[in-house]
Amino acid sequence: MKKLLMVLIIAFLGAILAACGSSSEESSGDETSEANEQNGGEEASVDLNRIRVLIGSSSTGGDTYQNADAVSRYTEEVLDTNMKVDAVGALRAFDELGKAKDDGSTIMFFHDMAYLGVEYGSFDEKDELDNWTIGPMVSINPGNAFLTSADAPYDTMAESAEWLEENPDETITVAVEAGGVSEVTFDAYYLWVEQEFGTEISDRIHAYVTGSQEDKDQALWDGNADIIHGSIGANNQYTEDGVEDKIKMKFLGVSASERVEGFDVPTFNEQGITVDGEEFVFDKEFFFLMPKDVDSNFAAALDNAVAEVVENPDYEEDLNTNTYIVNHRPAEEAEEYLLEKRDKIRSVIEQAPDLNDIAK
Amino acid sequence: MSIFEILTPLSVLLCFLGVFIGIVMGAIPGMTATMAIAIFLPLTYALDMIDSIGLLIGLYVGGISGGLVPAVLLNIPGTPSSLCTTFDGYPMTKKGEGEKALKVGITASIIGGFFSLTILYFFAPVLASVAIDFSSVEKFLIIVFALTVIASISKGSLLGGIFSGLLGMFISLIGTFTDNNEMRLVPPGLEDQLVYGFSLLPVLIGLFAIGQILQESEEGMKAASHQKIDLQKGNKNTQFSFKLFKNQKINVIRSSIIGTFVGMLPGVGGSAASITAYSQTKNFSKNPEKLGTGEPEGLVSSESANNGLIGGALIPLLSLGIPGDSTTAILIGAFLLQGIEIGPLFITSNQDLWSGIVFSLVIANIVMFILMFFSIKYFAKIVFIPKYLIFPIIVVACVVGSYAINNGVMFDVWTLLLFGLLGYIFPKIGVQIPSFLIGFILGTEAEKYFVDSLKGSSGDLTIFFTKGPIALVLWILIIGSVTYAIIDSRRTKKAAEQNAS
Numbered sequence: 001m002k003k004l005l006m007v008l009i010i011a012f013l014g015a016i017l018a019a020c021g022s023s024s025e026e027s028s029g030d031e032t033s034e035a036n037e038q039n040g041g042e043e044a045s046v047d048l049n050r051i052r053v054l055i056g057s058s059s060t061g062g063d064t065y066q067n068a069d070a071v072s073r074y075t076e077e078v079l080d081t082n083m084k085v086d087a088v089g090a091l092r093a094f095d096e097l098g099k100a101k102d103d104g105s106t107i108m109f110f111h112d113m114a115y116l117g118v119e120y121g122s123f124d125e126k127d128e129l130d131n132w133t134i135g136p137m138v139s140i141n142p143g144n145a146f147l148t149s150a151d152a153p154y155d156t157m158a159e160s161a162e163w164l165e166e167n168p169d170e171t172i173t174v175a176v177e178a179g180g181v182s183e184v185t186f187d188a189y190y191l192w193v194e195q196e197f198g199t200e201i202s203d204r205i206h207a208y209v210t211g212s213q214e215d216k217d218q219a220l221w222d223g224n225a226d227i228i229h230g231s232i233g234a235n236n237q238y239t240e241d242g243v244e245d246k247i248k249m250k251f252l253g254v255s256a257s258e259r260v261e262g263f264d265v266p267t268f269n270e271q272g273i274t275v276d277g278e279e280f281v282f283d284k285e286f287f288f289l290m291p292k293d294v295d296s297n298f299a300a301a302l303d304n305a306v307a308e309v310v311e312n313p314d315y316e317e318d319l320n321t322n323t324y325i326v327n328h329r330p331a332e333e334a335e336e337y338l339l340e341k342r343d344k345i346r347s348v349i350e351q352a353p354d355l356n357d358i359a360k
Numbered sequence: 361m362s363i364f365e366i367l368t369p370l371s372v373l374l375c376f377l378g379v380f381i382g383i384v385m386g387a388i389p390g391m392t393a394t395m396a397i398a399i400f401l402p403l404t405y406a407l408d409m410i411d412s413i414g415l416l417i418g419l420y421v422g423g424i425s426g427g428l429v430p431a432v433l434l435n436i437p438g439t440p441s442s443l444c445t446t447f448d449g450y451p452m453t454k455k456g457e458g459e460k461a462l463k464v465g466i467t468a469s470i471i472g473g474f475f476s477l478t479i480l481y482f483f484a485p486v487l488a489s490v491a492i493d494f495s496s497v498e499k500f501l502i503i504v505f506a507l508t509v510i511a512s513i514s515k516g517s518l519l520g521g522i523f524s525g526l527l528g529m530f531i532s533l534i535g536t537f538t539d540n541n542e543m544r545l546v547p548p549g550l551e552d553q554l555v556y557g558f559s560l561l562p563v564l565i566g567l568f569a570i571g572q573i574l575q576e577s578e579e580g581m582k583a584a585s586h587q588k589i590d591l592q593k594g595n596k597n598t599q600f601s602f603k604l605f606k607n608q609k610i611n612v613i614r615s616s617i618i619g620t621f622v623g624m625l626p627g628v629g630g631s632a633a634s635i636t637a638y639s640q641t642k643n644f645s646k647n648p649e650k651l652g653t654g655e656p657e658g659l660v661s662s663e664s665a666n667n668g669l670i671g672g673a674l675i676p677l678l679s680l681g682i683p684g685d686s687t688t689a690i691l692i693g694a695f696l697l698q699g700i701e702i703g704p705l706f707i708t709s710n711q712d713l714w715s716g717i718v719f720s721l722v723i724a725n726i727v728m729f730i731l732m733f734f735s736i737k738y739f740a741k742i743v744f745i746p747k748y749l750i751f752p753i754i755v756v757a758c759v760v761g762s763y764a765i766n767n768g769v770m771f772d773v774w775t776l777l778l779f780g781l782l783g784y785i786f787p788k789i790g791v792q793i794p795s796f797l798i799g800f801i802l803g804t805e806a807e808k809y810f811v812d813s814l815k816g817s818s819g820d821l822t823i824f825f826t827k828g829p830i831a832l833v834l835w836i837l838i839i840g841s842v843t844y845a846i847i848d849s850r851r852t853k854k855a856a857e858q859n860a861s
Contacts, residue, residue, distance in 0.1 A: 060401060060693030061683075069697065073405070084402070088766075091536070091555055122541040179541055208815055211538050214626060214682050215812075222495040224816035237681055237703025244489060247680065247704060321699035356540070360818050 048105055048298075051076070051083045054096055056110035058089035059212070063141045063233060066322050067286045068109040071138050071306065074315045078305040085109070090117060094127040100291050104298030107135070108289040112282075113180040115342045119349050122179030129338060133299060135288025136306040137334040139319055140327040142256040143232025144181055144284045145265065146174070146189075147239070149220060150248035157253045158271035160227065161193045164201050173360050175208040175216040175225035181284050182229035184345060185255045185268075187352035188280040192273045206360040221247060232260050233323050255282040260323060275348055282345075285327060287334055303331045366716045367723075371414035374407070375720050378415040379727045382422020389430055389565040389758050392439045393423025394687045395765065401694055409698045410716045416694055417717065420687055421473065421724035424630075424666055425732065428465045432659075433458055433742050434754065436569040440560055440631040440801060441669070444638040444662035446568070447513065447794065451654030459740040463600035464656045465663040466732045468612060471605075472664030473725040475616035476623070476671025480678075481718050485707065488679035491624045496812035497827040499628055501834035503806045506622075506632045508838055509639030510795045511845035513652060517790065518849050524792040528799025533807060534558065553771040562762040562776040563800060567793050569758050570776060571783015573751050581748050604656055611641055611657055612664045619665030623672025626682045627808075630669045631801045637665030643844050649852055671721070678714065680704055 053072050057064040065087055072083035088096065093108050100106035117123035146157055154160040160172055174189075176182040186207065194202035208225040210216055213234050219225040230249075238249040251265040259267055269279045288306075290299060309315050310328040319326060329337055378400075385391040396419040404412030427438030432449035445465060452461035479487070494502075507525065514521025534545045535557025546554045605612065615637035622633035641661035642651045651658045669685070676682040681703035683689035695702050700710065707714045732739075742750070762776040763769070786793055817823035824831065 060398070060690050061696055065693060066696055069402075069405075089556075095552070095555075117541075178539065209539050210812070210815075217682070218492065218495070218626065219812075219816070221492050222816060224495070224812070237701050237705065240703075240705055242708070243704045246489065247492065318699075322696065360815060 048079075048081050048103065051079075051081055051104060052106045053083050053085045054093035054106065054108045055085060055087050056090035056093050056108070056113060058087050060087050062213070063231065063284075063322075063324070064109070064111060064286070066233075067111075067139050067141070067319070067324060070315060070318045070324075071109070071286075071309060074309040074312055075302070075305045078308050079301060090114075090123065094123060097132070097289065097291060098126070102291050102293045103295055104290065104302065106291075107294075107302070108132075109286065110289060111141070111181065111284050111286045112184075112341075114287075114289060115338070116181065116184055116345070116349075117179045119342070119346060120179040120183060129289075129342060131292055133290040133292055133294050134331060134335040134338060135290050135299065136303050136331045137285055137287040137327060137329040137337070138306055138310065139286045139324050140256070141231060141233065141284045141286070141324050142258065142260045143236075143254060143263075143323055144185060144256060144282065145230055145232055145235070145254045146185070146227050146252045147220070147230050147235055147249045148227045148252055150239075150245065150250050152226070152250070155250065155252065156266055156271050157189055157227075157268065157273060160252065161197055161201060164193075164204055165197055171204045171206060172226045173206040173208050173224070175210055175219040175228040176355075177211060177216075177229065178209050178355055181282070183352075183355065184348060185282055186229065187348050188255070188268070188275050188282070189273060190353060190358075191275050191348065191351055192280070195275070205358065207355045207358050208360055209355055220249065227252065232263055232265070236263070236323075255280070255284075257281045257283060275351075280348075283327070285338075287329075287338065288331075299331065366410065366712055367414065367719050368408070368411060371408075371411040371716070371720065372723060373414075374411055375414035375418040375723050376727050378418020378420075379422035379724050379731060380418075382419040382424075383426035383429075383728065383731060384422075385419075386423040386426020386438050387429040389436045389438055389569055389754065389761055391423075391761050391764070392427075392561065392687075393420050394690060396420075396423045397687055397690045397694075401690060401697075404694050405697050409695075409700060409713060412694055412698070413713070413717055414720045414723075416691060417720040418724045418727070420670060420691075421667075421721070421728050423687075424670060425466070425469050425728045427666075428462065428469065428663060428732075429739055429742075432461045432465060433740065434569070434750075435572055436565060436754070440564055441634050441666040442662070443564070443631060443794070443797060443801070444634045445659060445666075447638065447652050447662070448655050448658030449662075451652070452656070452659070453743055455654050457654070458743050459736055460600040461656070461659060462736045462740060463733060464604060464659050466729060466736070467602070467605065468608075468615075468660040468663035469667040470725050470729040471612050472616045472619055472667035473670060473721070473728075475613070475664070476620040476668040477718065477721050477725070478671075479620050480671040480674055480721075484675045484679045487624060488676050491626065491676050492680065492682075494625050494830065495827065496809040496816060497823055498830050498834060499625060500806060500809035500813055501824065501831055501838065502622065502625065502628060502636075503632060503802050503809060505834060505838050505841065506636045506639070507798065507802055507806070508841040508845065509635050509642075510798055511842055512639050512642045512648070512848065513794055514792060514845075514849065517792075518846065520790050521792050521795040524786075524795035525799035527791065528796040528801075529803035529806065530799075531558065532800045532803030539811065553774075557804075558775050558779075559762075559766060559769075559772050560801065561765045562772045563779045564797060565758050565761065566776040566779030567783035567786070567797060569754055570780025571786070571793070573754065574780065574784035575787070576747060577751070581746075605660070608657065608660050611644075612660055614640060614644070615661040615664040616668040619668025620672035620675075622665075623669030623685065624675045626676050628685075628805060630666065630673070630685045630687075632805070633669040633672070634662045634665040635798055635802075637661045637668075639841065643841055648848055649855070667725075674717070674721075677702060678706055678717065681706065 055064045055068045068085045072085050076083040097108045115129045118128045154163045176186045216228040220228045253268055254265050255268050269281055273280050310326050316326050382396050385396045397416055427442035430436040430438045431442040431445040433453055435446050435450035437443045437446055449461045510521050510525040536543050618637040619633040638661050642648050673685045673688045677688045759773055762772045
């Protein structure tokens with residue numbers, strides 16, 4: 001019966017779409033907000049019949065989409081509404097969040113790049129964390145990692161630096177994306193090599209700046225990069241037994257505080273990678289952002305709903321399928337935590353080299 | 361394993377439905393297969409993997425095929441990959457051969473579809489391995505090879521065509537350069553609107569649909585000559601017959617191979633497939649001067665190539681986990697939602713699902729063929745709708761499609777209208793629209809792979825010649841294609857002069 005209903009819904013939707021194009025999110029947002037105004041806006045959180053969740057990535061295959069999709073699917077049930085994840089990319093997501101109504105009909109879901117991008121100058125200053133209402137933090141992708149070809153002469157990031165020291169004619173090129181989690185983890189590695197081994201070694205580390213994960217993988221296969229940024233979720237498939245030698249990869253380390261269960265990949269911390277003498281740990285964390293003056297009823301309702309969702313074992317199982325883990329912090333705590341995390345990471349960014357200078 | 365053991369009745373039904381919706385969406389200017397799949401992706405979570413694959417594959421095949429209808433009948437490419445279909449499809453409609461053109465296109469589509477499917481089924485892992493040997497250097501050269509079509513389709517003025525192509529490339533580069541996230545070429549005051557540059561779809565349908573409507577409005581609302589032709593009374597020339605394909609065997613195989621191959625290369629868009637195939641058909645044709653005037657030959661090459669790319673794009677996706685085009689990039693999402701990892705071991709560890717995908721493709725192609733072939737006589741009647749009725753409908757469809765393509769961005773509608781106006785002005789000042797569009801479509805990819813090649817070689821330009829044997833072969837093809845186009849252009853000019861005297 002459920003399946004039949006599904007088919008009917010699809011047919012119906014198809015007919016509507018075919019007849020009049022796509023329904024517009026903005027107009028539905030308008031309608032709801034008008035409805036709210038008529039109701040005095042008191043029950044904003046439950047009155048919204050549709051919440052648009054913008055994500056800072058334009059990919060529907062990446063970790064941002066998967067985490068947004070999972071939390072939205074469970075939260076919409078608790079809030080008794082519909083949440084639609086919209087993969088519009090970071091610049092547009094911020095732009096639209098800035099113009100969004102304060103009723104909560106448009107919110108954003110993203111990870112640390114939200115503030116890293118501002119720190120690195122990829123995003124506008126007006127998009128900094130202080131200008132949004134920070135919502136609850138929901139999950140972690142603990143698999144933020146670096147990889148190399150399976151036959152590379154080193155097995156960890158630390159060993160790659162030692163290898164450079166032992167082989168004065170060699171260089172290492174690392175494929176990273178500008179302005180994101182991959183750049184900050186690369187910066188930490190670079191600074192550690194500089195501080196631990198000296199500039200003679202770190203000068204032989206180059207950056208290959210590129211965009212998507214596919215581009216980074218291809219850069220490794222092309223020989224344009226020796227080490228690439230990636231993740232356990234996206235790249236594990238290339239490390240398994242049975243994969244052709246030509247494309248086989250191996251992990252060199254993860255930046256998270258703890259190892260990912262089931263994977264024998266050492267953390268940066270275990271490898272002794274430090275910046276200014278302090279251990280370098282970077283968890284890629286996912287959280288909600290809302291317009292600065294978002295309706296406080298809505299913000300509270302979302303916060304409570306997410307708190308309920310993270311207790312749901314089905315949600316946890318969904319996350320674990322793709323090696324993500326639940327990491328809940330209520331909105332208030334998340335704000336304090338993220339602002340502190342940003343301040344801490346600022347010192348890494350301030351010391352870090354300009355990618356343009358070390359690009360190959 | 362039997363097809364019935366793997367596919368459920370529901371998955372077949374969903375595949376059928378997917379093809380139908382895909383065709384309708386592909387036929388609406390501004391809506392694409394990518395969009396159809398993106399819209400239905402969240403719904404697939406409630407379905408079993410095999411059922412959702414049926415639906416998504418159906419949408420994919422239907423969406424790519426549906427683009428043929430407006431391209432042939434109205435000179436509006438429903439999707440970017442049907443751009444070359446307009447070159448011969450619409451002239452055929454003008455000659456009163458609309459129905460025949462559609463049937464030729466559909467038959468070429470299913471041949472291309474099955475060809476690439478066969479290649480996918482038997483050679484996927486081997487070919488995927490070859491595909492990753494194509495580094496940014498080879499990809500750049502393939503784009504350049506596709507761009508050489510500009511030389512062969514430039515009617516009358518080779519220089520004019522090249523200028524149009526370069527102008528298209530220039531305009532495609534407006535926006536943010538992703539390597540450093542900085543804006544370039546954006547006129548002051550338009551930073552907010554042009555942060556991502558102009559979207560392809562509004563540009564495409566603006567130039568074709570709106571531009572053409574403006575042009576025809578200038579001529580008045582009287583029925584065009586091809587609107588008066590009575591299809592029933594038509595002579596033999598206007599009737600479709602499978603015999604037409606007798607002389608097209610090599611063309612259809614070559615175009616399907618090009619389609620599958622270009623589709624297989626990750627990051628090289630589907631439009632490049634039909635553009636390259638069209639250009640090669642023209643180069644190898646016995647009557648190259650006739651291409652572009654309503655020859656089934658051109659239509660066959662464009663349509664077999666753009667359906668060929670479906671199987672091609674699935675090769676790196678299913679055997680390496682790398683999407684071959686934007687549509688397959690969304691398909692990855694469907695697998696991930698179900699917790700299935702697509703990668704190098706996918707086929708060996710998910711035999712049932714792999715067979716399910718192949719069977720769904722077979723069904724989707726057959727359903728597409730049946731649905732379209734037998735409903736074509738109704739579709740073909742679109743051309744008889746008076747201009748004063750069809751034009752407003754087209755304008756509405758274009759505006760809605762443009763607004764929806766990026767989930768509701770008003771600037772896309774302005775883009776549509778701006779390029780509509782340019783579509784009216786361009787032919788008057790000698791800018792060739794097809795060449796402009798080909799430059800626009802391939803411009804960003806050309807830049808990306810050019811820059812990537814230089815990044816890999818530390819800025820050494822000789823990399824384009826020294827990369828390896830594949831690069832050299834591509835250079836030979838490029839030079840051959842350009843030389844041929846120049847000779848052909850001179851020959852046509854001479855013939856025209858002789859005729860005139």
